[in-house]
Amino acid sequence: MTATTRTLESDIAIPDDVKENVFITSVNGIYNWARSNSMWPMVFGLACCAIEMICTASSRYDLARFGMEVFRATPRQSDLMIVSGTVTKKMVPTIVRLYNQMPEPRYVLSMGACANGGGPFKEGYAVVDGIDKFLPVDVYVPGCPPTPQALIFGLMTLQEKIRAQSITSVPWYQKDGELTGIVPIPVLGPDLVDLRQVDVIKDEANKTKLVTTEA
Ligand code: SF4
Numbered sequence: 001m002t003a004t005t006r007t008l009e010s011d012i013a014i015p016d017d018v019k020e021n022v023f024i025t026s027v028n029g030i031y032n033w034a035r036s037n038s039m040w041p042m043v044f045g046l047a048c049c050a051i052e053m054i055c056t057a058s059s060r061y062d063l064a065r066f067g068m069e070v071f072r073a074t075p076r077q078s079d080l081m082i083v084s085g086t087v088t089k090k091m092v093p094t095i096v097r098l099y100n101q102m103p104e105p106r107y108v109l110s111m112g113a114c115a116n117g118g119g120p121f122k123e124g125y126a127v128v129d130g131i132d133k134f135l136p137v138d139v140y141v142p143g144c145p146p147t148p149q150a151l152i153f154g155l156m157t158l159q160e161k162i163r164a165q166s167i168t169s170v171p172w173y174q175k176d177g178e179l180t181g182i183v184p185i186p187v188l189g190p191d192l193v194d195l196r197q198v199d200v201i202k203d204e205a206n207k208t209k210l211v212t213t214e215a
Pocket residue numbers: 047048049050084085086111112113114115119120143144145146
């Protein structure tokens with residue numbers, strides 16, 4: 001053991017994650033440690049859950065501890081979209097457009113029952129039953145609304161996920177990955193029937209009617 005190593009071990013308390021970066025030497029480790037501790041969420045709220053998100057950024061909960069206090073007012077400078085609130089069908093194209101304007105690597109956290117699955121408005125004609133039908137969600141935070149503590153737990157979970165990723169296999173760097181392609185646009189109306197399929201449904205119903213009559 002060299003003198004330098006002895007000095008480091010005896011005099012300085014090095015946090016475990018930093019120790020890993022310094023001594024285990026992986027580009028992934030350094031890269032992931034840096035970006036997971038400096039995420040920039042977008043200023044973006046849809047309904048009541050957004051109030052809890054705003055509280056989380058305030059001094060009582062202090063997102064600066066996680067390097068996330070810099071909420072950006074433009075998607076071009078953000079790498080985290082927190083979908084906080086009820087997602088209406090009218091808003092979906094705008095949300096997807098904002099997501100597409102974010103630079104990679106980018107992450108999505110779905111906050112609250114509405115964003116996760118429609119929440120109390122699930123069967124409403126104007127609300128989608130989960131933003132994950134349109135965007136790749138990384139972390140879901142349950143609750144109506146989730147508390148700031150719950151959101152912080154979700155953000156820490158996202159940090160853990162980022163730290164386990166590899167530069168070479170992270171999905172956003174795969175040009176032909178499953179995430180590329182056309183973004184579906186929801187149609188207004190109850191989700192029980194897809195109105196775009198009305199003609200097909202009508203044909204199928206007529207076929208059944210025919211068989212019943214013949215019998
Ligand atoms: S989950 Fe509850 S608190 Fe959050 S937006 Fe929906 S209704 Fe509001």
